[in-house]
Amino acid sequence: xxxxxxxxxxxxxxxxxxxxxQRRSGRPxxxxxxFFIERCKRMLVDLANVSDDCTYFRHCWGVLxxxxxxxxxxxxxxxxxxxAWEGGTESVDLLxxxxxxxxxxxxxxxxxxxxxxLHDRTVLRVPNFFNLRMALCMAIVELAPxxxxxxxxDCPQRCFVKTRSTQKIxxxxxxxxxxxxxxxxxxxxEHGHQWRERQQAKKSRARKGAKR
Numbered sequence: 001x002x003x004x005x006x007x008x009x010x011x012x013x014x015x016x017x018x019x020x021x022q023r024r025s026g027r028p029x030x031x032x033x034x035f036f037i038e039r040c041k042r043m044l045v046d047l048a049n050v051s052d053d054c055t056y057f058r059h060c061w062g063v064l065x066x067x068x069x070x071x072x073x074x075x076x077x078x079x080x081x082x083x084a085w086e087g088g089t090e091s092v093d094l095l096x097x098x099x100x101x102x103x104x105x106x107x108x109x110x111x112x113x114x115x116x117x118l119h120d121r122t123v124l125r126v127p128n129f130f131n132l133r134m135a136l137c138m139a140i141v142e143l144a145p146x147x148x149x150x151x152x153x154d155c156p157q158r159c160f161v162k163t164r165s166t167q168k169i170x171x172x173x174x175x176x177x178x179x180x181x182x183x184x185x186x187x188x189x190e191h192g193h194q195w196r197e198r199q200q201a202k203k204s205r206a207r208k209g210a211k212r
Contacts, residue, residue: 028118032126035116037138039064040130041161044139048081048159050074064112065132077132085159089144096140099133152178 043061050057054071066074084095112128130138140147146162150170160170169179 028116028124032116032124036128036130037142040135040139041143043135044081044143045159045161047074047078047136048085049157050078064128065130065135067131069132077136081136082159085147086149092140092144092147096137099137103131103133103137150175151182
C-alpha cells in the first residue's frame with residue numbers, strides 16, 4: 001500500500017531515490033497515478049455538494065489541490081460544477097474543456113511535492129501538478145457518464161456518481177425509501193385504474209358464483 005506523507009518544498013537529499021526504488025518504479029508510479037485520480041474523483045463530488053462554509057472542504061483537499069484559492073473562488077467553481085452536473089453529460093464535458101483552457105492560460109499554479117512510502121519503506125517524493133481546475137478536468141473525463149442528480153429534494157448531497165448504469169437515486173437510506181415511494185405513486189398513477197377494474201371484475205364473478 002502506498003501512503004502519502006506531509007508535503008513540503010523539494011530539496012536535493014529528499015528528492016533522491018534509491019537505485020532499488022528506481023528499478024521498481026513502474027508499479028509505484030502507476031499506483032501513485034491511481035491515487036491522484038481517485039482523489040480527484042472524490043474531490044469532484046465533495047465540491048459539488050459543499051455548503052457555503054468551505055472549512056471542511058479545505059481540511060480535506062487543501063493539501064493536495066488548493067493553491068491559494070479564496071472561498072469565493074471555491075464557491076464559484078462549485079456553482080459552475082453544479083449547473084453543469086444538472087445539465088447532463090454534454091454540459092459537464094463543456095465545463096471540462098473550459099476549465100482546461102483556464103489551466104492553460106493561468107499555468108499550473110505552483111507544484112506541490114508529495115511523499116509516498118512503499119511497502120519496503122522506500123520513500124518516493126513526487127511532484128503534484130493537480131491544481132483544483134486540473135483535478136476537476138481529470139475527474140470529469142473519468143466520471144462524466146456516471147454523474148447524476150438524486151431526485152430526492154431533501155437529499156443533502158444531490159450530486160452523486162452512479163455505481164451502475166441503471167441507478168437513478170443515490171445510496172442514502174432515506175433517498176432509497178423516497179425512490180420506492182415515488183415508484184409506487186408512479187405505478188399507481190399509470191396502472192391503478194386497470195388494477196381497480198380487475199379487482200371489481202373478480203368481486204363480480206365471486207358474487208355470481210355465490211348466487212348459484
